[in-house]
Amino acid sequence: MDRAVHVLGGSPAQRVITHLQAGSTASVKTVVCKQNDFCRALTRKARIRGCRAAARATEDFRPKLADTRRASRIQLGSTRLKASAQEAPVGSQGILSDDGTCQVDDERVGVLLLNLGGPETLDDVQPFLYNLFADPDIIRLPSYIAFLQQPIARLISTLRAPKSAEGYKAIGGGSPLRRVTEEQATALQECLAELGQPAEVFIGMRYWNPFTEEAVQQIKQSRINKLVVLPLYPQFSISTSGSSLRLLEQLFKVDDYLLTMKHTVIPSWYQRPGYVQAMADMIEDERTKFPNPADAVIFFSAHGVPVSYVEEAGDPYRQEMEECVDLIMDELKLRGMDNRHTLAYQSRVGPVEWLKPYTDTTIELLGQTGVKSLLAVPISFVSEHIETLEEIDMEYRELAEESGITNWGRVPALGVNPVFIRDMADAVLESLPFVGSMSLPSETSLVPSGSVEDLLAAYDRERLELPPPVPVWEWGWTKSAETLNGRIAMVALSALLLLEAFSGEEGTIFRLFSN
Numbered sequence: 215m216d217r218a219v220h221v222l223g224g225s226p227a228q229r230v231i232t233h234l235q236a237g238s239t240a241s242v243k244t245v246v247c248k249q250n251d252f253c254r255a256l257t258r259k260a261r262i263r264g265c266r267a268a269a270r271a272t273e274d275f276r277p278k279l280a281d282t283r284r285a286s287r288i289q290l291g292s293t294r295l296k297a298s299a300q301e302a303p304v305g306s307q308g309i310l311s312d313d314g315t316c317q318v319d320d321e322r323v324g325v326l327l328l329n330l331g332g333p334e335t336l337d338d339v340q341p342f343l344y345n346l347f348a349d350p351d352i353i354r355l356p357s358y359i360a361f362l363q364q365p366i367a368r369l370i371s372t373l374r375a376p377k378s379a380e381g382y383k384a385i386g387g388g389s390p391l392r393r394v395t396e397e398q399a400t401a402l403q404e405c406l407a408e409l410g411q412p413a414e415v416f417i418g419m420r421y422w423n424p425f426t427e428e429a430v431q432q433i434k435q436s437r438i439n440k441l442v443v444l445p446l447y448p449q450f451s452i453s454t455s456g457s458s459l460r461l462l463e464q465l466f467k468v469d470d471y472l473l474t475m476k477h478t479v480i481p482s483w484y485q486r487p488g489y490v491q492a493m494a495d496m497i498e499d500e501r502t503k504f505p506n507p508a509d510a511v512i513f514f515s516a517h518g519v520p521v522s523y524v525e526e527a528g529d530p531y532r533q534e535m536e537e538c539v540d541l542i543m544d545e546l547k548l549r550g551m552d553n554r555h556t557l558a559y560q561s562r563v564g565p566v567e568w569l570k571p572y573t574d575t576t577i578e579l580l581g582q583t584g585v586k587s588l589l590a591v592p593i594s595f596v597s598e599h600i601e602t603l604e605e606i607d608m609e610y611r612e613l614a615e616e617s618g619i620t621n622w623g624r625v626p627a628l629g630v631n632p633v634f635i636r637d638m639a640d641a642v643l644e645s646l647p648f649v650g651s652m653s654l655p656s657e658t659s660l661v662p663s664g665s666v667e668d669l670l671a672a673y674d675r676e677r678l679e680l681p682p683p684v685p686v687w688e689w690g691w692t693k694s695a696e697t698l699n700g701r702i703a704m705v706a707l708s709a710l711l712l713l714e715a716f717s718g719e720e721g722t723i724f725r726l727f728s729n
C-alpha cells in the first residue's frame with residue numbers, strides 16, 4: 215500500500231538514510247528540515263539508489279536551506295517525490311524507489327505513563343518538594359515575578375520538608391508511588407501483549423525518579439514510533455496532567471526524533487466504563503464489611519487544587535471529579551446500592567483558598583449530624599501514596615473517631631486491579647488509530663498560547679475525533695478584578711516570604727506552608 219511520508223528534519227542525514235534503507239512503497243512530498251546536510255544526505259542517498267528524480271529534486275532545494283538553521287518546509291515536487299504530512303515516523307524503515315515511492319513499516323508502539331513521583335527516602339523529601347514548588351503549574355506566579363519561582367520553591371520546600379518528612383516517615387520512610395507505578399506498567403505491558411498489541415511501557419515522573427526526561431531518552435533508544443501518552447490521573451488538572459504534558463511538550467520541541475514521532479495523548483479517562491466498574495467493585499467489597507452496609511456514607515475524597523485554578527484558569531478538574539463521582543454512584547445504584555454519598559477535597563497547601571468542601575470539615579460535620587459509618591474513597595489517584603496512607607488512614611480516621619464516627623472503612627487505591635488494567639489497555643488500543651505526528655513547523659510553539667485545547671491539539675491532530683476537549687485555560691493576566699487581587703496577594707505573599715526568610719523568624723507564612 216502506498217503511504218504518504220513526511221520527513222521532519224533533525225539529526226537529519228541519519229534520518230533520511232534510515233528512511234531510505236528498507237521497506238517498500240510510500241511517497242514523499244514534503245520535507246521539513248533544519249539543516250542543509252539533511253538535503254545533502256537525501257540527494258546522496260537518492261543518487262546511490264539511482265533515484266535521479268529524487269536526487270535532482272532535493273539538490274534543487276538545497277540553496278533554499280543555505281544560511282538558515284531554522285526549519286524550512288520544502289515541497290519536493292509532486293511527481294518526483296510525493297508526500298503529505300504526518301504519516302510516517304522518522305526512524306521507520308522505508309525505501310525510496312525511482313518513482314519516488316517509499317514504503318513504511320516497522321511499527322514500534324510505546325505507552326508513556328505519566329505520574330507525579332514521590333520521595334523514596336527521607337533525604338529525598340526536600341529536593342522532591344523543591345521540584346514540585348518550582349513548577350509554575352503548581353505555584354502560578356504572575357510573569358513579572360516569575361524569576362522568583364526558584365527562590366520561592368527553595369524557601370517553601372525548606373519550610374515544609376520537616377512536616378512532609380514526618381508523614382513519609384509514618385508510612386515507612388518513603389512514597390510507594392514508584393513501586394506501584396512500576397507494577398502498573400508491567401501489568402499493562404502484559405495485558406497489551408495478551409490482547410495482541412505488543413508495546414513497551416515507560417514511566418515518566420514529574421518531580422522524582424524516574425523522571426520524564428529519562429523516559430523520553432528510553433523511548434528514543436527503543437526507537438518507538440507510535441507513542442500513547444497516558445497520564446495516570448483519571449481527571450485532568452492543570453496541576454497534574456497539564457503540568458506533565460507541558461514538560462513533555464518542552465522536551466519534544468527540542469528533539470527532532472520526538473518532534474516527528476507519531477503520538478497521541480489520553481488527557482483524562484474518569485468516564486471509562488472499566489475504570490468506573492473497577493471503582494464500583496472496590497466500593498462494593500469494602501461496603502460489605504460494615505455492620506450495616508446500607509448506612510455507610512460513601513465519602514469520596516479527592517486531592518484539592520486552589521479554587522483559582524477552576525474559577526479563573528478554567529481547570530476542568532472539579533467538573534470531571536463531580537461527573538466521575540456521579541458515574542460511580544450510578545453504577546452502584548444499578549447494583550442496588552443506594553447509599554448516601556459526598557465529595558470533599560483534601561491535602562490543601564499554603565494560604566490560598568482551595569476547592570471546597572474540605573475533607574476535614576466535612577468529616578467533622580458528618581460526625582456532628584450523627585453519621586456513624588463512613589467509607590472513605592480516594593478518588594483522584596490510582597496508587598497508594600502519602601495522601602491515602604497517612605492523611606486518610608491516619609489523620610482523617612482519627613478525626614472521624616473524634617467526631618463520633620464509630621465505623622470506618624477505606625477503599626484501596628486501584629493499583630493493579632485487573633479490571634482497571636484491562637481498561638487502560640483498552641484505552642491504549644482505542645487511541646492507537648488516532649496516533650499522528652504533529653503538523654506544526656518546528657519553529658512554531660507547540661503550545662501556541664498556553665491553552666489546553668491548543669496543547670492537546672498539538673499533541674494529537676485527531677483530537678476532535680476523541681471525546682470533547684477540556685475547556686481552555688488562560689495564562690498570565692486576565693482583566694478581572696479578582697484575578698488582579700489574586701496577583702497582588704501573590705506579590706505580597708512573595709515579599710512576606712522573602713522577608714521572613716531573611717529575618718529568620720517564623721511568621722504567619724511559615725506556619726501556613728509548614729502546616
Ligand SMILES: C=CC1=C(C)c2cc3[nH]c(cc4nc(cc5[nH]c(cc1n2)c(C)c5CCC(=O)O)C(CCC(=O)O)=C4C)c(C)c3C=C
Pocket residue numbers: 330331332333343346351352353374377378389390391447451453454517518519520561563594595598599600601
Ligand atoms: C490529582 C492529584 C493531585 C493534584 C490535583 C495535586 C495538586 C497539588 N498538589 C500540591 C502539593 C503537594 N502535593 C504533594 C503530594 C502529592 N500530590 C499528589 C496528587 C495531586 N496533587 C500525590 C499523589 C502526592 C503524593 C506523592 C507521594 O509522595 O506519595 C505534596 C507532598 C506531600 C506533602 O507535603 O503534603 C505537596 C506539597 C499542590 C500545591 C497542588 C495544586 C496546585
Ligand SMILES: [Fe+2]
Pocket residue numbers: 517561
Ligand atoms: Fe499534590
